[in-house]
Amino acid sequence: MKVLVIxxxxxxxxxxxxxxxxxxxxxxSAETGEQGIEIFKNEIPDVIxxxxxxxxxxxxEVVKKIRAIDGDCVIVFMxxxxxxxxxxxxxxxxxxxYINKPFSNKEIDLILERIKEKxxxxxxxxxxxxxxxxxITFDQIIGNSTAIKKVIQLxxxxxxxxxxxxxxxxxxxxxxxxxxxxIHNCSTRNHKSFVTINCSSLPETLLESxxxxxxxGAFTDAQKLKKGLFEIAEGGTVFLxxxxxxxxxxxxxxxxxxxxxxxxxxxxxxxxxxxxxxIAATNQNLEKAIAEKKFRNDLYYRLKVFQIxxxxxxxxxxxxxxxADYFIKEFNILFQKKIKYIDNEAKKIFQQYTWPGNVRxxxxxxxxxxxxxxxxxxxxxxxxxxxxxxxxxxxKQKEKSFQDKVLNNxxxxxxxxxxxxxxLEKQLLKQALLKAKNNQTKAAKLLGIxxxxxRYKKKKHNL
Numbered sequence: 340m341k342v343l344v345i346x347x348x349x350x351x352x353x354x355x356x357x358x359x360x361x362x363x364x365x366x367x368s369a370e371t372g373e374q375g376i377e378i379f380k381n382e383i384p385d386v387i388x389x390x391x392x393x394x395x396x397x398x399x400e401v402v403k404k405i406r407a408i409d410g411d412c413v414i415v416f417m418x419x420x421x422x423x424x425x426x427x428x429x430x431x432x433x434x435x436x437y438i439n440k441p442f443s444n445k446e447i448d449l450i451l452e453r454i455k456e457k458x459x460x461x462x463x464x465x466x467x468x469x470x471x472x473x474x475i476t477f478d479q480i481i482g483n484s485t486a487i488k489k490v491i492q493l494x495x496x497x498x499x500x501x502x503x504x505x506x507x508x509x510x511x512x513x514x515x516x517x518x519x520x521x522i523h524n525c526s527t528r529n530h531k532s533f534v535t536i537n538c539s540s541l542p543e544t545l546l547e548s549x550x551x552x553x554x555x556g557a558f559t560d561a562q563k564l565k566k567g568l569f570e571i572a573e574g575g576t577v578f579l580x581x582x583x584x585x586x587x588x589x590x591x592x593x594x595x596x597x598x599x600x601x602x603x604x605x606x607x608x609x610x611x612x613x614x615x616x617x618i619a620a621t622n623q624n625l626e627k628a629i630a631e632k633k634f635r636n637d638l639y640y641r642l643k644v645f646q647i648x649x650x651x652x653x654x655x656x657x658x659x660x661x662x663a664d665y666f667i668k669e670f671n672i673l674f675q676k677k678i679k680y681i682d683n684e685a686k687k688i689f690q691q692y693t694w695p696g697n698v699r700x701x702x703x704x705x706x707x708x709x710x711x712x713x714x715x716x717x718x719x720x721x722x723x724x725x726x727x728x729x730x731x732x733x734x735k736q737k738e739k740s741f742q743d744k745v746l747n748n749x750x751x752x753x754x755x756x757x758x759x760x761x762x763l764e765k766q767l768l769k770q771a772l773l774k775a776k777n778n779q780t781k782a783a784k785l786l787g788i789x790x791x792x793x794r795y796k797k798k799k800h801n802l
Contacts, residue, residue, distance in 0.1 A: 340455075341384035344368045345375035345401060346417065347393055355388065358444045359451075372396035372404075379405055384412070386454055389434075391418040391425055399425075399432050406433030413454050417442075430711055460673055477521050480514075481665055482658040486650040494518055497645045498525040504597060506582075506642045507620040509649030510795070512697030515620040516580060518649065523576040528616055531575030534568045539584035546589060548605055557606025569602045569613050576616045582642070583623035583634060594638045617642075622798065631801075652694040652701060659689050662698060666705040667717070676709050681717045688719060692726050695795035725789035765800040768793070772802070 369375035391398035416429035552567030628634035708721035775781035
């Protein structure tokens with residue numbers, strides 16, 4: 340295990356190096372935050388100990404910068420004894436644990452053992468979640484709202500048919516991958532393979548070779564024949580996530596597969612028949628993409644033989660607390676906590692928030708809150724800033740501030756012919772991104788919204 344220590348005290352750094360080095364850890368040390376960040380980029384340590392008092396840049400800022408680079412690393416924040424407020428700020432900025440100075444080698448050992456144990460439990464949970472995901476059926480999808488029940492009912496009907504093409508539409512985080520898996524598991528193809536690929540994560544040439552395969556010698560590195568996912572999934576299901584991201588050339592090749600039910604490997608001369616169900620998914624507005632000549636009209640209509648529209652979480656208000664309770668139980672196991680319920684104020688805010696990141700955002704918020712809470716319930720103080728902004732006092736102040744700016748602004752008045760709010764929002768987004776030099780976090784601050792909300796609105800306006 341690699342450990343990085345960022346502390347301007349030479350004795351502290353030496354102590355870590357001597358103690359942990361003798362126990363088989365590979366220890367790196369830095370005197371300043373800037374040095375620590377550079378070492379982190381080059382070595383990618385498993386655990387980082389960061390002191391609060393550093394020259395030039397404070398420890399909390401280092402935490403934020405490292406967390407921005409890697410969202411999964413473990414950060415232990417070191418602070419002077421009794422500085423609980425500082426420790427809490429560090430935790431909210433991205434630290435995983437904190438320790439008060441002065442501390443003993445035994446305390447360091449206990450923290451590292453706890454981190455190892457947490458990593459072990461996390462790995463076990465990932466294996467369990469993967470197995471649960473592989474076995475998922477519609478009965479395991481959480482939700483009692485009318486919106487989700489209608490989608491489940493439609494999906495069950497389609498799963499039982501011989502339909503070979505299904506299109507899942509919905510915002511990011513609505514669970515398109517879960518529905519794709521459930522459709523496969525509830526179909527007559529469930530004894531065959533379910534293969535998935537994210538079309539936006541691979542360059543065009545690599546995506547083509549993954550889907551279609553290649554013959555030996557088709558290109559320089561093709562040392563042997565490789566079957567593509569369409570062949571591997573014979574008799575089963577191929578899930579093409581983010582289908583709206585594929586290039587025009589790939590759209591033509593995919594259309595050929597859908598029309599003729601056959602594939603040709605790269606470098607091959609023979610067409611290979613395939614019997615597969617293709618489930619495609621996207622969070623894009625494909626009709627708009629067609630109008631902008633970014634997506635083929637014929638492919639769209641071939642994909643949407645059966646179209647399923649997944650509702651965003653803001654249209655499933657009755658499901659929010661059900662899902663939250665489910666995630667609390669999951670993270671209680673992972674982090675060895677005993678959170679039993681969400682307090683009434685937090686419940687109210689949860690149901691008022693629009694959840695632009697949908698179920699995925701809710702899960703992340705619950706994970707963060709479970710880590711921060713030490714009592715038996717989740718309180719509003721453990722929620723991120725974009726949710727805290729909905730508190731009555733904060734909201735009224737924000738509204739008053741906004742109203743003052745608008746009502747007292749003599750430079751702008753509503754034209755007699757009116758104005759499009761949609762276009763106005765789009766222009767404000769463009770200006771904020773321009774001012775922030777395309778830094779989404781800064782742009783979101785300029786507009787007084789969360790980064791997730793900014794990303795949602797960017798997609799909404801196709802920016």
